[in-house]
Amino acid sequence: MTTGVRRRMGVDERRQQLIGVALELFSQRSPDDVSIDEIASAAGISRPLVYHYFPGKLSLYEAALKRASEDLAARFVEPHEGPLGTRLLRVMRRFFDFVDEHGPGFSALMRGGPAVGSSTTNALIDSVRQAARDQILAHLGVQEPPARLELVVRSWISLAESTALIWLDGRRIPRAELEKQLVHDFAALAAVSAAYDEEMGALIRTVFKDEPADGPFADLVGRLVALAS
Incomplete structure (x- = not known):
């Protein structure tokens, strides 16, 4: 400065x-x-x-919010290579980097600030959410998502925002655990949706079939099996 x-x-x-x-x-x-x-x-x-x-x-x-929103939206850009779970984990790490670096500003934006409610602010927030949504769908190889997939993706983005805000209030949970938990949350939301819809089931089977045994999604399965035993 x-x-x-x-x-x-x-x-x-x-x-x-x-x-x-x-x-x-x-x-x-x-x-x-x-x-x-x-x-x-x-x-x-x-x-x-x-x-x-x-x-x-x-x-x-x-004006500052516009620059910050462009920075935040860029955190969701990730090469479409390798297992999906690993890609999402890298995205969550960059997302929390931003939250960590801009905590009060991020909190003010989501909870209330000098421009909250203005058309400019709402448009910028929506642009970040839209960019995140488009990136996730691109990783899934979907251009026109069915209703249930749209619900899963948008719900997960809202969950990531809420989780970050709660974490900022005291940071009582290790950040790395939350990053992995959010990747698990995505898999869980998708799996529950797939249980109700065959189209979602087919998509999930295609996306998850190449996940490695040491990846985040396999880790979730192992934790759930251990919990049930």
Whole structure:
């Protein structure tokens, strides 16, 4: 973070600097608790100059949120190679990297913040969820998902969000355990849905048939068998 250093910047460079400064501050505390004066001081400029580039904290928050949402959506991008369970585990690790790095901002976004309820904020949140949904379906090799698969994928994305928020409140469960648990949750949701629908059953059999014995999905099966014995 730059502090107390003034230098001439172009308009776009200054805007990007302010967005970066705001993101760093929002990652440390809730956006509601960060003032324009703090952002100006951290950027090494005056308060009026912040307003020259952004009409108010809401517009700066939305710009920072846009950059953060693009970063978060990118965490779901994963090469379509190797077992699905391993791929999902890597995605969850990157997702929790983001949550860990931007805890207060992530929490404010999902629970309430200065731009909550605005059309811009809602659109950005939806864009992240849509990107995650599209990535998961791509890994499953499905372009037009049946209703039950759509329900499984969207439910799992909501579960990942809720799990991250609960984890941030005290971090009482080891992060690595939650990452693996969420991969197990996906398999469990898919399996339950497959029990009710043959189309889902066929998809699950195809996707899971190449899972290795030491992968996350096999680990879930082993845990369930041990629980039932």
